[in-house]
Amino acid sequence: MTASSADSHLSFRRYRSAGFCHAHDHAQIVLPCQGTLEMEVGGRGGRVDAAVAAFVLPGEVHCQRAEGDNRFLIVDCAGGEGAGAPDERMLERLGRRTFLPMTPAVRRLLDFITLTAGNADGGGRNLDGLARHWTPLLLDTLMAEPARPASRLHALLARLEAAPERPWTVEVMARTAGLSASRLHALFREELDQTPQAYVASLRLARVMDQLASTTLPIAQIAYQSGYADQSALTRALRRAVGLTPAAYRRQHGRGQ
Template identity: 55%
Template sequence: MHRHDHVQLVLPVIGQLEIEVGGRGGRLDAARAAFVAPGADHVQSGDGANRLLVVDCAMADVGEAAVERMSRQVFLPISPVARRLIEFVDLSGRRQPMSAATAWRCTPLLLEALLDTPQAPSRLEMLKRRIEADPGRDWSVAAMAQAAGVSASRLHALFLAELGQTPGQVLTELRLRAVQDGLATSTASIAELAFQAGYSDQGALTRAMRRATGLTPAAYRKRFRR
């Protein structure tokens, strides 16, 4: 357990994390971040493979009103806007060390996105965010139902009613989207992207890509690489 004199945001990029801040415990994932106020005792423990974005800010840069508000909440919902900002900052920092100027511009945007209180996402939206953050996880129907807090039969009914698709169809769509993003924006090998997205091997990914797009992963990368 430790503490510090600055403000800290703990923002999951991939995976999940158990954290306790000022005696309040909770789990962080793609839909939930944590705010650590100056002087607050906190301890955390990783759960499986995960990657976090930790943002340290001076009290003056955040503002007393925002610090007081987030201190009361501790656990902050991650809106779609905030999620895109987190992914942008994480990707930028992995490509090359982020400059102080870029960090200075991104931090206020992150704070504003986290302080914004959009309509609470549905169970399915929360589940989709978790899958997007960790597509390689063993997302069986039972695992998805447990993450959504419903039974397997109820999950199936919710997917059909809200999305017009089965859980398996949505999972395939999200995994393919993760692979397509990787093919278009990264230099990772096709085998590596297949593994990260939860495919058993490159052949399984190739068959899924052909069914969905009519292209092999290599052909997709050649056509859409940015």
């Protein structure tokens, strides 16, 4: 069943260094969960990363390749009158822009969808049910023009996304962003509705849940590589966030479960 004749469809994908090109008869949104994806869409080159998403028009030839560990949420939009189908106005505006900013609103939606899906590729959850409910909202959010010029946090957020395991104290984050600690807190509250420390913690947990679901690495190693002092610290953080220990989360969401 293709997205042109059915409701919208969500899937998590990883890409390899061997690039490939193709086209399909439905619109597609590419959202960054981890890593960087080099894309060429209709002859226009760009990069999907922590700060940028991509929109592909129906029938538009696009090529992609990625290096290193990566993971992207792919939204295959319904065609015709299917649930979540973009209308002509959306196709025109989004297709004209192609590479779209990951505004705080878009990032919050992506984080919610990822966590609801179990943060695993498929995860045994009904991703198509999520698509029916969230694709229209996602399209509307992508359509919204940024309310103001590029955020002062843009470069910092990209660095946090790339290496959340680093010892990101408030002082280090403020210095990286060229801001005072108080101004950093104010911008995080204004744009992301959370503190800098909470944002870093959410990035670390997202990485942990991805590795628990998609690898067999020892939990202690995952904890260390994700910036936790030890496995006990990770266990406390994950239990507070989702009510599960790392071992229980892996049993529930690991591949093949």
